[in-house]
Structures are given as C-alpha cells and as structure tokens.
Amino acid sequence: MKEARQNNNQANNNRAAYQPPEVVRVSLRPEEAVLGHCKTFSSTGPAAASCRTFFCKTFGS
C-alpha cells in the first residue's frame, strides 16, 4: 500500500509542469502561401522559376 503510494507520488513528480494554453499569432503571407502569383506585384520568390511562357522572370509565390 505504502509502496503504491510512493510510486504514485513519483509519477506525479515526473509529470511535466502544467502550461496553460495561450494564443500566439503567427505571420501568414497569403501571397506566398498560394503558388502562382506574379513576383512583380508581390515581391516574393522563387526567383527564376519557369516563367518562360511569358518571356519574363516575374512569377513568384
């Protein structure tokens, strides 16, 4: 009985400390998250993906 209580106490001590939930804001850039935008307007990469259909290097994402 005593041994079981000791094991229980030890398990409680090994538990990670409670961290309350929190809301964290992260920066999402839609013009980068969605492929196929024009780099000229959004100033985002990739720098030289295959834009040769339009004879330019302006597509990004």
Added chain:
Amino acid sequence: MPQRRTKFATQAASEPTRFALRIGGFSLGLWCEQGMPVALDPEHIPFLAPSGADSPCDLEFDVSWASELRAPLSAPDFASGGLWSAHRDHCGTRFYFSSPAFGGGPYKAAWLDPSFSRGHVVLNRESFQSHDSLFPLEYPIDELVLMHRLALGEGVELHALGLVDQDSCGYLFLGHSGAGKSTTARLWMRQPGVRLLSDDRIILRHQAAGYRMYGTPWHGDAGISSPASAPLSAIFFLEQAPTHRIVPISQPQAAAELFARAFLPHYVKSGIEFTLQFLDQLTRSIPCSIFRFAPTDDAVEAIRHAHA
C-alpha cells in the same frame, strides 16, 4: 532574360516524347504528344531521371494539344488569385491556368486523379503557337502537383533553405521572403564541404530512418537548386538582427511557424489535417530555434557552435 531551354534530342515526329524527372523522392514521367517541341528549363536538367524513363513513375502524365480550352462555368473550389484555379469532384482535381497575357481563357489545364498519381496536361495550341519550345510541367504545375501529392500523407514543402554541413548535419533555415534565406545560403556557400539543396523550397518527408529534406528546382535569389537529399538535424527560423543570437522556441509555436511557411492546398481539409499532424510530430523530434543573425561569416560558426 531567362536562360534558354534545353531541347530534347530530335525524335521521330511520329513518336511521342518520353522523359522522367525525380523531385522530392518522387518520379514524374511524361508522355508528350508526337511532334510537340518539348524542352527542359535549365533548373530542371539536374532533376532529369538518369534512367528508368521507360518504367512506370510515381506520377504519370500524358501531355497533348487542344485546339480550344475552356474553364468550367461553375465556380472553382479554389481560385488562387494568381494563375490557377482548382475544381474538385469524385474524379479528381482539374486545374486551369490563365493569364491576362493570353486573354481570358485558359492557356493550359491539368487534370489529376484523386491519388495524384495520374494526370493529363492539355496545352492550348493557340497560346503556344509562337513558342519554339515548351516545358509541359512549367511553373506552377510542377510545384502545384507535388504540393497536392505531399498533402495526401507523404510530406510537406517548406519555404526554406536546406543545407548539409561538412559533418553531415542537415540544417533547415525557414523564412518568408526577405528573411535572409539566400543571404544565409551565400554565407554557407563559402564554406568547404557544405552542400546546399535549395535556397527557397525544400521538400520534407518522413522515412524509417527519420526526417529527410530534398532539394527542389524552385530556387531563390542565390540560384541554388540541387536534386540531392539529406537527413534533417535541426530547424532554425530566420530573423535579421544586429548580432547573432539563438533563441529557444516552444514546440507548439515552432509547429505554427512551420505551418505559416508551408505550401499546402489550403482548400483541402484532409491536407490541412495531415500537415498539422506532420508538423506536430516533426517539432517533437527535431530541435527548433529562432536564429537572429547579422549577414556576416561568423553566422555559420554560431550555428555550428549551437548544434555542437
């Protein structure tokens, strides 16, 4: 001006052109309609599969001309606001690509089955009549198709620089545009024994041996794209600062920051769910930190010291 394309060796006009690429651990095979002036963009040449083009690939495409191409009248499931829109039904996903440069109608389309293993690319002949060569999987089809395939449970594409240090440690540096991925790439390029995979897009997959990062053809300002791959050892979120400092980040926040720098089909619920799970597991397995850095050579040593 962009670099010139490399045309395939002349083939008999009566035969279809066959070639295969290998990107992110996937093989992509193309059968192109006979007589089509198929060429590879310079970025894709290192990704040409050295052999096995005759074997079935993970993703197989038929490519053909259409004399007329029209988008469906129904509203798309997703309109990117850029070049492409997506229509989904039980048969799969149909992408339509249009640009003001070609008028209102689509200049090409790609129809994919639900497993993203078979597809049909259709090119509007009128749109390409002034082109002496074309790459059927031209951006953004190539990246779009792989992004959707990864979201079916196979990995994730990240806005990141990936590199392998001389001691074989694989580092991933994440950042939105302007965060310093290409700058960081240039710092590491000067180091002997360092291999860089891409300075803008990395595909990450989980395998029996752990997480593996793959270079892609889609590079940033430093122009780095490699078909190589390597195990992942550590993840850093880039922030520019006057001096170097490595700052711890909590596991949930690391997962959220990764999600904000991931390319995935945001309109596909199952894809979102898989990616969230994938990033949750990833951030529990791989150490993640914020790397505040100045663009000086000792930024490299700061990373090596932190990981030692």
